[in-house]
Amino acid sequence: MKTHLMMRKSVALVIASATLLAIAGCGRTTESGGTESGASSTIDSKPATGTVTIWAMGNEGDKLSSFVSGFEKENPDVTVKVTAIPWSSAHDKLQTAIAAGNAPDVAQMGTTWMADFAGSFSEVPSNLSLSDFSDGPLKAGQVKGKQLGVPWYVDTHVLFYRKDIAEKAGWNRAPKTWTELKSMAAAMQKVEGVDYGFYIAPSGTDCFLGNLDSVYSSGGILLKDGKWNFDSAQVKKGFELTTSLFKDGIADANADVSSGASIANFASGKTAMMIAGPTTISQLSDLDKNIASKYATAVLPTAKTSTAFVGGADFVVFKDSKNKQAAWKFVKWASQPKIQAQWYQLTSDLPASSSAWKESALSGDDKLSAFGEQLKSTMAPPAVTTWAQVTGAADQIVEQMNKGTLSVSQGMEQLQKQAESIGTGE
Secondary structure, eight states: OOOOTTTTTHTOOOOOOHHHHHHHHTTOOOOOBBOOOOOSSSOOOSSOOOOEEEEEEHHHHHHHHHHHHHHHHSSSSSEEEEEEOOOHHHHHHHHHHHTTOOOOOOEEEEEGTTTTOOOOOOOOOOOOOOTTTHHHHHHHHHTTTEEEOOEEEEOOEEEEEEHHHHHTOOOSSOBBBBHHHHHHHHHHTTTHHHHHHHOOOOTTTTTHHHHHHHHTTTTOOOTTTTTTTTTSSHHHHHHHHHHHHHTTSSTTTOOSSSHHHHHHHHHSSSBBBEEOTTHHHHHHHHHHHTGGGEEEEEEOOOOOOOOOEEEEEEEEEBBBBBBBBHEEEEEHTTHHHHHHHHHHHHHHHHHTTTTTGGGGHHOOHHHHHHHHTTSSSOOOOOOOOHHHHHHHHHHHHHHHHHSSSSHHHHHHHHHHHHHHHOOOOO
């Protein structure tokens, strides 16, 4: 998985309450009260001027410094200064900068961090069109019903399956339902050289997130009317789909969950199917230059729907920005389909813009097409400051369910109690 489906590995132990105290301590307003000073309710039509400071993280931070030259060429009187920050220190640096009143104009914000810093963000201007973004990525940038982030790139999951093994097992297409997925995986497992028909992480950091696609496809809603909803029938049904794969021996309950292990086993044919993100395409190619003809991608199978977990990053503009007009003009520029397609070519980050998928850089790639289709049906994680704490507790419980030491019903009832104890940060 890419950055924000997995970045909790390095920052999950940050205590959200400290963030809130730091913000409150410097006298900032929050969504619940106060008026933003110098707010830009609309973007004017003039070229951008002045200086725009941007913080970007990880690989994106390294690449963005040169990429913004396109915006500067279109706006000769603006200077963009990009600061690249490692993901491992980004949360703390943002927290410190906000508390000191030194936040940048614009920042790349992982979707799971939106709630942590929401009180410091400006609302998206009313005339910045968001019509080209699908519902899942848009909601990932919302906190308490307010649109605070504009999708920059997205990360979602699709089904990867070995076509060559499927043909030997009597299948010439992707499974359309979770029932078919299980039947197809069982048939592929019988092919010589295949150890397991399906891979899904049984344990480790973020194994909960890796099991969420079946929950969303089953109609599960994790947070309902402001309350945790883990013990609902739909959430339980979703986890029953994945735990049954382990129970029936189709997936390995003791699988190696170290980085790259699942991809290596898929490339070798030891595992025939898996659900994975877009970086898997390049990782497979690095392992085997001839593997492209051996596998295919497809949208997730349907339970009640075909819905995938969506993560990624948004651009946000801070309330304390001294150049909001230029800041929002940059965000608007970065939202254009052609710009997002260019960014994909540079970084392999999937475009959040629906129209960007019509650009030649993406439309001609048969492996990517499933991702473009899947983005039409995605669901963002709950925008609450305690999300990392809840998912940390969920990882431990999901591992026990996958290994058969807890039933799904027992596990979700335990998680419900723990989540209620943790709360939502309200």
